[in-house]
Amino acid sequence: MTTKTSPDYEVVVIGAGVTGIYQTYLIDKIGLTVLGIDAAPDVGGTWFWNRYPGCRLDTESYAYGYFALKGIMPDWSWSERFAGQPEMLRYVNEAADKMGVRKHYQFKTKVISTVFNEDEELWVVTLDDGKSLSCRFLISATGPLSASNMPYFKGLKDFKGKAFHSSDWPTDEKGLAKNTDFSGKRVGVIGTGATGVQIIPIVAETAKDLFVFQRSPNWCTPLGNTPLSKDDMELIRTRFPTILEYVKTTPTAFPYHRDKRKASEVTAEERTKIFEDLYNESGYGIWLSSFRDLLLSRESNQFLANFVAKKIRERVKDPIVAEKLIPVDHPFGAKRVPMETNYYESYNQDNVHLVDIKSIPIKEFTETGVTIGEDHYDLDVIIFATGFDGVTGSLDRIDIRGHDGLRLVEAWEDGPSTYLGLQARGFPNFFALVGPHNGSAFCNVGVCGALQAEWVTRMIEYLKDRDLTYAQPLQSAEDEWTKAVYADFERTLMAETNAWWVKVTEKPDGTIVRRTLVYVGGGPEYRKRCEEVAYNDYEGFELH
Numbered sequence: 001m002t003t004k005t006s007p008d009y010e011v012v013v014i015g016a017g018v019t020g021i022y023q024t025y026l027i028d029k030i031g032l033t034v035l036g037i038d039a040a041p042d043v044g045g046t047w048f049w050n051r052y053p054g055c056r057l058d059t060e061s062y063a064y065g066y067f068a069l070k071g072i073m074p075d076w077s078w079s080e081r082f083a084g085q086p087e088m089l090r091y092v093n094e095a096a097d098k099m100g101v102r103k104h105y106q107f108k109t110k111v112i113s114t115v116f117n118e119d120e121e122l123w124v125v126t127l128d129d130g131k132s133l134s135c136r137f138l139i140s141a142t143g144p145l146s147a148s149n150m151p152y153f154k155g156l157k158d159f160k161g162k163a164f165h166s167s168d169w170p171t172d173e174k175g176l177a178k179n180t181d182f183s184g185k186r187v188g189v190i191g192t193g194a195t196g197v198q199i200i201p202i203v204a205e206t207a208k209d210l211f212v213f214q215r216s217p218n219w220c221t222p223l224g225n226t227p228l229s230k231d232d233m234e235l236i237r238t239r240f241p242t243i244l245e246y247v248k249t250t251p252t253a254f255p256y257h258r259d260k261r262k263a264s265e266v267t268a269e270e271r272t273k274i275f276e277d278l279y280n281e282s283g284y285g286i287w288l289s290s291f292r293d294l295l296l297s298r299e300s301n302q303f304l305a306n307f308v309a310k311k312i313r314e315r316v317k318d319p320i321v322a323e324k325l326i327p328v329d330h331p332f333g334a335k336r337v338p339m340e341t342n343y344y345e346s347y348n349q350d351n352v353h354l355v356d357i358k359s360i361p362i363k364e365f366t367e368t369g370v371t372i373g374e375d376h377y378d379l380d381v382i383i384f385a386t387g388f389d390g391v392t393g394s395l396d397r398i399d400i401r402g403h404d405g406l407r408l409v410e411a412w413e414d415g416p417s418t419y420l421g422l423q424a425r426g427f428p429n430f431f432a433l434v435g436p437h438n439g440s441a442f443c444n445v446g447v448c449g450a451l452q453a454e455w456v457t458r459m460i461e462y463l464k465d466r467d468l469t470y471a472q473p474l475q476s477a478e479d480e481w482t483k484a485v486y487a488d489f490e491r492t493l494m495a496e497t498n499a500w501w502v503k504v505t506e507k508p509d510g511t512i513v514r515r516t517l518v519y520v521g522g523g524p525e526y527r528k529r530c531e532e533v534a535y536n537d538y539e540g541f542e543l544h
């Protein structure tokens, strides 16, 4: 029995995205006081901030979202197989209404620091309005892709046109994206990851000239979006429980299982037929349901890479441009595979120009555009689709201090060290949802984030029921988990890339160290382990 000071709130949840609002709802449901905090003026998280034209899910809409809430959102209908951002934002808003969570949120507020008070075993959270408050349990749901990467470029501040990051798109008073008609404009897009690949074909439709400044091409495959009819939706609705059970069995909670065979176990003709079928199907299938050794065997990977390269050559008319669009620096699927709609065909338009900035990098920006080598490009608008400081970026931007003033950013300097990807020793009572090394960041976040929030809620309930005020991992449990996460990743071809889920650091002697930020052991294995831990009275945690 402990006699600690009562905190202002039992739980503070940082973030009002899909996972954060569900976590806040669950904590409220078990009767604990909870405060949610978000920098945005409303709910939505990634769907609030990313309003660029072309922004949409590339998870099947019906496989993303609040399965647990079907009871209170039985009438929701998706209009497209892969919903666009405005629909996603409406969905999260309606979910927030139905859950009644807005009243627990303080919006337009940033968390500046969180400091663990050892005597009282609670967190002191300081906000950018100057106020501080305390909570027993701190839960971050800050999103794996919310800290934008806006690189420094010489002269950019002098540019007289419009320049913005994709997640900071200018909006009107209703919050709708402005400046989406590029007629008569010369537009530059920097970055060809999943975001750039969504933006480019849309901008190409109206821009006078679109210059795509590409550092590295990605392996992109067709999204295959289609509208969903009323009948489709009725069928989906009847299948909700089955869909949830199904996606829970797949490694990433997307509705795809890998082919049980290795690529070498079938003939060349069969392989081509399989790849062709997958290429023509919607969504991630080609990445997630092709041969089981795709990300383990270089030979297997090369079969698929060759197939997709051939498709790029077929779709892009200019052979020089086609070659520039074929990746040579990473295996297929070892980085995120952007899902595209008319991406490659955009390069067949006279107004679209691909500029390689790897061999000749950007020199500087000027008042009127950008200089690359000796060439100057006049621009009216520059869109930075330069990605995010993935997974840990949003946590690094908060000054999180645990025992003895230990700063999280320093504790994780060489890569995260966690137990179950949920807690780190030295930071008691702090849970990171969809954070590093847990089974949710490399996953269909709509599903995995919710399952994780349910697990954390049960753990907090367990602690409250027993009047326990302190939980942190044992060093041995954390070491074992972290070692296994790194080892699993090292076995894959993903370990050689600089994808957003890899932390790349250069050591003083010039060596490059790549450490994974995500767990690649698969959702089922992850959740099995979490269930075992819970069943065994939170084995591996130090509780009192």
Ligand code: NA7
Residues within 6 Å of the ligand: 145, 149, 151, 190, 191, 192, 193, 194, 195, 196, 197, 215, 216, 336, 357, 385, 386, 387, 388, 498, 499, 500
């Ligand atoms: P990504 O996938 O990280 O892509 C970022 C892109 O920006 C990528 O092409 C980068 O090239 C490029 N980049 C980054 N910094 C620079 C600089 N300094 N100069 C030129 N080019 C640069 O981010 P996205 O937003 O596209 O997608 C992130 C996720 O959001 C995505 O997986 C979805 O799940 C949603 P590089 O490859 O590093 O050479």
